[in-house]
Amino acid sequence: MNKISIPIGPHHPLLKEPLSMIIDISGERVLGGALRLGYVHRGIEKMATQRTYVQDVHLIERICGICSHVHTTTFCLAVESLLGIEVPPRGQYIRALMCELERVHSHLLWLGILAKNVGLDTVFMHAWHDRELALDMMEGISGGRVSHAANQIGGVRFDLSTQQEEMISINLVKLKQQVSGVLDVIENEPALLARTQGVAPVSAEMIKDYCVVGPVARASGVDVDMRRDDPWPPYDQLDVNVIVLPEGDAWARTLIRVLETRESLRLCESIMQQMPDGPVAERAKRKVPEGEVITRSEAPRGEVFYYLRSDGSDKPARLKVRTPTLPVLSLLPVQLSAIHVADIPVVLAGIDLCVACADR
């Protein structure tokens, strides 16, 4: 059969964010694909050097619409370590709580997208319905569903009231029940298993060659998780179970995210139990002393890496952000070979794209 090139993106029902792929197919077989990036490049790294540190927190929140909190947290950690200030324990715990809730909401959102891509709209609707609970919690705490504006340099901007703590505990129990129902479907639905099991497997060696991190790496048996490997407080006091699956196929990537959602909910519960009293933020100076620093944290999609250099003024001299999506994107053309056309949505969903993160 003749070779045909089909364009996927920048606008396609499959994609939630702009990204362009030209995929070569022959009949129903995929021969290979080429990728084009940069549709949502906003020059945030450069913009950050033109604003003060205080303004940058709000700018960096806009890097991603899903994992906005972990970006500001990592940035604030970098600035705080240059300033030499320590966030009060209660502030640290609230930060971690938001991080975990964000992971829950990101993973459930992702699960919905995968289900939609394989034509299982019921799971899509149910996953997004459950995700509303996580969003409600975050909105109840911070006032924002997507951009929470929770962080400031030196801590967080708000405290939790007793009422809010109760609301979170109730919703966590509810969410846990819902997630175990979803897990049951993922493990047993025959058509879903047929569509994902054995599809586009990636070996652990390949993951290491391409520097892939996060759930995709863990689904291929690579044991990395910044919450355990390089923890910032309070993760060093929390008992993080890193879930690793050996299969490396699309099904393992599905299952691992549901298992991680459950694990995050458990972490949220222990954060709520251990939540100390006291202030939530420390006052920070406007000017940051000269120096450079690297901070890392575990975003829902894997390791987020910040490099910050200060020249002693109130604006950063250089900010470099490395997000987990870019290495996964470089793995994409490799995965898009010798599969069926119908597997393209599964493969694309499996890597959990965040194009806005990758382009910045």
Next chain:
Amino acid sequence: MFRGIFYLLFFPGLAFQVVCGLAFEWMDRKLLARFQRRVGPPWYQPLADMIKLFSKEDLLPEGASGVVEMLLPLLSMSAVLTAGLYIPIAGFTSFSFEGDLIVIQFLMSVPTLAYYLAGMASVGIYSFLGGGRSILQYLSYEVPLLITISGPAVMAGSWSVAQISQSQVSMGPFIIFQPLGFILATVGLIGKLKRDPLDIPSASSEVVGGSLTEFSGAKLGFWYLVMNIQAVVGIFLLVNLYFGWSNVALPDVAIGVFILECLLMVAILSAVSAVFARLRIDQLAGLGWKILVPLSLVQLGFVILMGV
């Protein structure tokens, strides 16, 4: 003559089929929504969608043939409407002759072929892919479906839907004798209607809109209408073949029972589309030829042996 025109335009022809199509679509959407924890659309939503589609601007991509694009949905529409005329509705038969079951099967295949041609006639790559997939899917479901629905015909000793329905009065509803056949025919019908989980030719995440990607306005509206009427005819056909007993045996409540049976079919189709993920085309071909065809042959053999 006037009677014939009434049959064609009103009952059981155009008007009746369109109303049933919209009603079934609403039922299906509402049920699916409830399965998915949504509220679902109000009753007039399918009608509103149709009115909106018909009033929209008709766009024609460069290189595509407007005549062909208009003819294909009209051809499919006339085929499915004609098929609908031969099916008894709650015992009321307008046209019938020995062998109309085969004619219905033939006419019901026309939309699939037109869908394939629509894909080939469009200039877009997604339409081309969708069209190719629709013919592959046709080859997978049509054979088991044909073998399966010859089961009731063999049992009744007639190839007329009205006769099959009639003969169930003495023999009892065929679903009791051919439950496997009913399941297989339902799977075949889902394939024919390109419904989730066999919506492979029009899977939005893979081929955008399938063959219909480049259709717009009234032409797209016609296509949706064709699919709705196809669903109505398919459901009526299965109800007659497997529950036909109630049409004749219970003359007083035949209409009510017929409606209930149709709604049951709609509910089955909705539940199946809510529960299963879409299959890949190679998986469907495997399902069709490795599982459905042998099972339908077993069912047919069983029916023949019972007759002997």
